[in-house]
Amino acid sequence: MTPASFSLNAGESQVLTIKATANINLVDEWVHGYIKLNNADASMSDTHLQATIGFKAGQVAEEVSAELNNVDNSIAIEDVYTSGSKALQSRGFGLFKAQSFTGSAIGSSNDTERNSPHSNPEVIFSVPTVVKPYTKRLVVEITDSTSPDMDLYVGIDDDNDGMPNAYEMFYSLLCISGEVDSKERCIIDNPPSGNYWIFAHNYEGTVEDEADEVTLEITHVGYSNQASFDIEAPTQVAQDERFDISLTVNGYLDDSQTLQPLEQDATYYGLLELGTTPDLKRNIGATLIKVKGLAPVEVPLNTAPVVANAIADITTQLSAQGGVVVNVDLSEVFSDPEGDALTLSATGVEGITLSGTQLEVSFTTSGEYPIIVTASDGEFETNTQFMVKVAAAPLPPVDPPSESTGGGALGLYALLTLLLLGRGRRQYA
Structure with missing residues (x-):
């Protein structure tokens, strides 16, 4: 609080400036406190002042604008800061398309026409509109005029006749924009629902009593x-931490809140609200978003990659050591109609290694293995399959018997045979 001390004589006053800073523990938009004023005169009592402070828990741009199409469709809200949040709340509304109305009004030629436009309908161009409940913003602007000084008025149409009267100008007028030119705009936050009139007043025309x-x-x-x-x-920010918010515009919402593409030269408005907690959804502030539609860019239709050359099945055999490696060049297998770069992947068995377009698969057991190779352009993908048939490893060779070993065995067999024959002859003699 400043000043920290002061003196007052009878009848004098003193302005006190109280500075309060919100932090991450803020739980309500309004905070109450007491200020104790200690009296230096012991014969007089001290004084207590009650202070009620409505905190705005941060700072965000009041408005951003951009010219966008279906390709260049991003908006940045920069340098946002808050009192800190463990669950930052962000909520968008819109975009909604502006309605355009063109008419004419004659230039004012006297003080009565300049000071009482509601009594001189020939110097105004009036348009009625209906504001529905829960409308976040009503934005009205003069976008074009041949008049050097056209002013703008917005008010509630109490008698529902679409035109202003003296009573409505005094009690129901919500906005006047009266710069010394025709670049006028009114922005009404949370406008009351009901019937409105909006009129442009030709305060100083190109020529008096002639239409602009x-x-x-x-x-x-x-x-x-x-x-x-x-x-x-x-989703989480520290106290006074600076950060940016990025918006990607997908189109606008029509009267049925169906998403539609942006239209060239059309104007759109939306709103972004920020809050620090689920119970304080907008205590940081809100940013009005203005978008001007540009000519759409024709984006070539993306299609999936195609299999240009299928991979032939492969037959191989395990080595005597019990393994085999199969290598396949995938560089000519796929093609993309739009020429997009392709990302390759392969599945089917363990032991697959893919380096660029070179596929290497290691096998340690025999069998038939399906290998699936997939190509992706980032949006679509295509795959192809081939089989690898792995035969068992060949049996080890068996050495033939040696001649010396074979001869000895044969001689022994012949000797036994002769002995048996000789014994038989003696029995029959």
Whole structure:
């Protein structure tokens, strides 16, 4: 609190400035506290002041704008900071398309026409609109005019006639934009639901009492269950930590909240709300998002890779040591119609090694093995299969008997045979 001390004479006043800083433990938008003023005069009592502070738990850009198409579709919200959050909340609404209205109003020629436009309908161009419940923002702007000074008014149409009157101008006027030119805009936060009139007042025309053209654009940023843009933001941030938020715009929401592609030269508005906790979803602030549609870019249709040359089945045999390695060159197997770079992978057995387009498979047992090779362009993939038939290792060779060993055995057999024959002859003699 400043000043830290002060003196007052009877009838004097003193302004006290209280600085309070929110931190990650903030649990409510409003915080209450007491300030004790110690009186230096012991004969007088001390004073207590109650302070009620509404905290804004950070800082985020009030508005961002970009010109986008279906390819260049990103928006950055930079340099956001907060009081700290363990569960940062980000919620999007829109985008919604602006409605355009073109008409004319004659240039004011006297003070009555300049100061009381509601009483001189010929110097205004008025458009009625209906604001639905839960509308987040009503954005109205003059986007084009031949008048050097066209002003903008927005108010609630209490009598539902589509035109302003004196009562409504006094009690129901919500916004006046009256710069010394025709570049006027009104942004109404959380507008009350109901019927509105919006009019452009030709405060100083090109020529007095002659008509100037004017174009109004009106955008209702309503509540939407799903935004038409993706939000990339951190979920946890420290106190005063600076960070950026990235938005990827996928299109806009029509009246039925169906996603539609951006249209060339159309204007769109949306909203991003940030909060520190699930119970404080918007206490950091909100960013209004303005998008101008550019001509769409024709994006070639991507198709899946194709098998240009199938891999023939392979027959091989385990070596005497019990293993075999099969190598296959995959460089000519696949092709991509759009010329996209392909990523290869292979599955089917253990022992697969893939280096670039060179496939190597190691086998240690015989059998038939299906190998599946897949090519991906990042969006689509295609695969092909081939078989590897692995035969068992050959049997080891058997050495023939030696001649000396074979002769001795044969001689012994012949000798036994002769002895048996001789014995038989003696029995029959």
